[in-house]
Amino acid sequence: MMDHSRELTAEAPRAWDRPVVSVPVLICLSLVGGQLPSFSAQANLYTLGTGGALIWLGLNNRVPRRPAPRRLTPGAVWWLLPVTVFGVFEGATFVLSVGDDFPTFSRLADPLLEDHLVRSTAWFAWLAAFWGLVRR
């Protein structure tokens, strides 16, 4: 009976759970976030607040979730390739810690994120992916 009611919920998404609502909301949140400078109290509070709200939504059953696969196909090992390449370079740059001569990913991204448009775009990517995780 419980499973049946869940299926009905998934087939009839709530009004606020449609892209026509969620995308503009995420864009507005991203535009606000993009205006907040690094290392500011506002940026910290805004990140903690938006992330905390999404985690709260993701840990209770208020948002309908897409069904998750019960097992992964062997092709999933392909994901180890980009993860390993990224991990090797991030690990090497972090351990050697020689600054701009061999920069970490964060150090490379920081100057780009000073631009408000790039920062807002990064905010949108982070929030959209977070919203996607909440609904999985």
Add this chain to the structure above:
Amino acid sequence: MMRALAIGGFLTAILLFAGVEWASRREDSRVPSLGDVCAFVMRYAVGPVPVGRIGLFGFWWWLGWHFLAR
């Protein structure tokens, strides 16, 4: 020289992420999408505690804070 190596390495990783995701979206692909991998990880629970879900949310929260707040 070392700076170019780091930039090249990170760009390669990003292109590989995009490439594997593209491969996963082809018809009859045997590679699961990144979303499916995440969803599978989030299924992991110890008793009533959704450890996978909490872990992935926590990681993503930290990532946003790391890049966007500091």
